[in-house]
Amino acid sequence: MFETDERRLARWERRGEWPLTGLAVLFVVVYAWQVLDNRSTAGLDVVLEAVLWIIWLIFAVDYVARFKLAVDKRRFFATHLFDLLAVLLPMVRQLRVLRLITVLKVLNKRFAGRFRQQVGVYAAGVTVLVGLCASLAVLDAERHHPDASITTFGDAAWWTLTTISTVGYGDRYPVTWEGRLVAALLMIGGIALLGVITGTIASWLVERLSGVEDSVAEAEQATAAELRLVRAELAELREELRAARTRSGG
Amino acid sequence: MFETDERRLARWERRGEWPLTGLAVLFVVVYAWQVLDNRSTAGLDVVLEAVLWIIWLIFAVDYVARFKLAVDKRRFFATHLFDLLAVLLPMVRQLRVLRLITVLKVLNKRFAGRFRQQVGVYAAGVTVLVGLCASLAVLDAERHHPDASITTFGDAAWWTLTTISTVGYGDRYPVTWEGRLVAALLMIGGIALLGVITGTIASWLVERLSGVEDSVAEAEQATAAELRLVRAELAELREELRAARTRSGG
Amino acid sequence: MFETDERRLARWERRGEWPLTGLAVLFVVVYAWQVLDNRSTAGLDVVLEAVLWIIWLIFAVDYVARFKLAVDKRRFFATHLFDLLAVLLPMVRQLRVLRLITVLKVLNKRFAGRFRQQVGVYAAGVTVLVGLCASLAVLDAERHHPDASITTFGDAAWWTLTTISTVGYGDRYPVTWEGRLVAALLMIGGIALLGVITGTIASWLVERLSGVEDSVAEAEQATAAELRLVRAELAELREELRAARTRSGG
Amino acid sequence: MFETDERRLARWERRGEWPLTGLAVLFVVVYAWQVLDNRSTAGLDVVLEAVLWIIWLIFAVDYVARFKLAVDKRRFFATHLFDLLAVLLPMVRQLRVLRLITVLKVLNKRFAGRFRQQVGVYAAGVTVLVGLCASLAVLDAERHHPDASITTFGDAAWWTLTTISTVGYGDRYPVTWEGRLVAALLMIGGIALLGVITGTIASWLVERLSGVEDSVAEAEQATAAELRLVRAELAELREELRAARTRSGG
16 A cells, blocks of 8 residues: 555656646747737737646646655655745746746756766756746846836847856846846856856866876776785695695695 | 863853854844834934944953953964954944844854755855845945945845856946945855855766766775685685694694 | 778878868968958958858868768767758858857867867967957957947957956947857857866866875775785795695605 | 086075065055055156166066076976066066066965965965956056046956956946956956865865765775785684694694
8 A cells, every 4th residue: 555655656757757848848838929929919818828827737736646646745745845836936926937947847857867967968958948948037027117128039038148157248137026036046047057067077177187086996906916916825825735735645 | 170161161152052143143133124124213223223232242242251261362362363353343333334244153153053064055045144144234335325226125135146146237236335345245255155056066076977986986896805705715725724734633 | 891981081081180270270360351351342352251161161071071981971970960060050141150160170179189188278279269269250240230339359359358257347248149149159168168277276176185096095005015914924824834844745 | 517507596596585575565565656646746656667667677687597597498498488478578568567467476476385285375365466466457557548437446446356256247347458458367367266266165075075085995994904804814824834833743
């Protein structure tokens, strides 16, 4: 019974992987449509908004289902706190922009499963994905503010680039607090990106320049060679002993 | 006598830990109140200012008491130089803003004791704490300057974010020298934060990619296996020797 | 037959090294002339443009020839994807600016062959080369735009510097999308540069401060000493055994 | 004869250490006076300028003397190329600002000798020194330009801070090419500073988190313990052999 439930959670998560990834991609596409299409009619807007909320609802249902299937509910709650936040935050109307986080979490999970081995590919992919979502979100937040300097997708993409690279010319910057929230998340992403790139290069250099592994390998070879000599010595000793015994016994 | 005094210092510090942490939190709250409450009457202002000075005084008394209890006073002076600065600097009227450093020192100590193991949690916590204090301090310093671009807490928080991430759009920046002092401390903090994040990622990658530990472990297993063979050889040799002795002695 | 073709590819690449490097340098010089010479006549402009396209054509021919010579064409295609992009992208009229990437690839290859050992020299050289090309490209892209803030080579070089160091004052910034494309590549370069410098210093510090190698060396010396003792013990044992045998046999 | 000359160079350098450090400090002080004192008369200006040139001349004479004393002149020339540049560059009138590099080289040498062990103290000291010199140099270069935004020492120090931390608000930036040259050197310094800080933290974290040394130490202890067992085994074996010999010989 206990075992069965854990297995049911795992089976649920395995089966849900592809549909959720598909929904996440659909979410980004619909959100991009909603943000980028200026000439959309009121009717279309309602449809797009409805699709976004339905997808979000499916993510919420998925969280609830996984919580129900988890045997150790307290542990599931503690280890999936970020999942809960990603589901609850977009409910607050002002944090609508954060719906993309739910989506990013799902996409990142699939992406991580495939590419974490190649740190470079993974970092590049995540950066492009985060950059795209941030551009859409900041454009959505800023566009209708009278003092906004980010009013087209081109502006938003350029602003995203200058922010994530921590260059920050200041020719464009968010003025609404929703836009600044996106900026905050993007800056954290930019710093982490910098950390991953630097870390990858540093770890590669550490390995290559300091040659720790080579040193250990050489040391080990020396020890192994010495030990082989000891064993040869022992074998000879045994041979001599056998000869002595044969003679003494003969 | 000598031993007793060292113990008395340790006991003083242990007993003072919680009250001082509480006072530090109270200080930040009162300071935030003073800075953020624009409609406060002159009477309230005097009370808040008095509370801040009393808390600072308690920190000063704590330093003096610890100095008195220390056996090797010269060594205490040298190793607690930063404590002394944190107590003395706020006495200069123009460096009032630096009173928050005294507080940050106490809070950091408690925080470090709890979270230094998890570098990520510790870095995040310190960043939020430093960011909050810097926002209050820069708002306090800038607000009444005619050319100031930082006049609300929202502006101050946004400026803190763009500064600590080293993005620096330049849409808001301090113009008073007190504000610039806060900026200088924040930039140093930002660089250190970047260093900690990069360092954490780099150390994780070094460990994971270069596989030094695995290499050492493998090498060690090889050596251990070789040594087991040597001992087996020795055991057999001894067995043969015993057999030879038995026969020869029989 | 199979072996021969691989050898023919290698011979082609070896023979092509110097001419291609020469052409790459010539390309940069002609491009710089075209961009910097404001008083050039229409006739000269056509000649310079023709030279650039001829050099690009030679690079394209080189790619095709190498593809033809490769035995495992699928593997060549996969491992030389960036070469293909560097050849195809400049064909799109709007991406003319990217022709410099073809050139940078060739120069970087020669440079890397010579200096990759000294990471510092290599990083400095690549930075100067990339900076020079980016300055020319951004000037070419921006100069004729009415809102441009980058209109002279001095401006372009200064902008390149503030961007690659991620300082980003914002006194000058590209406004055309071609200029922003150059900026994007430069920012990626700047982040990588930061990573290389930080990584080099970090790896040097890791080596120097943590003293892993010393520790391994010391451990190895201790093991070696212990092993020498074991062998000495064994030699003495053998000596005694020989003595015993001699006596017993005598 | 050969040995003597090398020794004479070493003695020259040892004897020159303190006087040159003193002159370097004097240079910075006089330069600061010249830059910061706006009300100085023409006569005083001539005196200050003369003192600066005399000090520079002594550095030049020192280089020539060391070159003369060096046995392997070609090798001295190659390894002291930066010294030569630091001496020659200030001769060009437009590069006057670079005279401070000569001085920074001397001060850095003394500083490095003392504090390189403590990377943190060394980095902090060099940063303050470079920042001070850069502030003076940029103020000297910018002050009299009509479009200058850096016109007081406070502005210059603030600009230095925003540049070396790579924040770059863009509220102040150099407009003369001499000022931009100082900015370029400062940015390189800022990137290196970031690298040193990140590297120090990373190396500390690598050491602490990955625990390579502990792992090696533990592995070594295990090997040593195993080897002690082997020796004990051997000793027992020898004892038994001796006993056998005694009995057989008895």
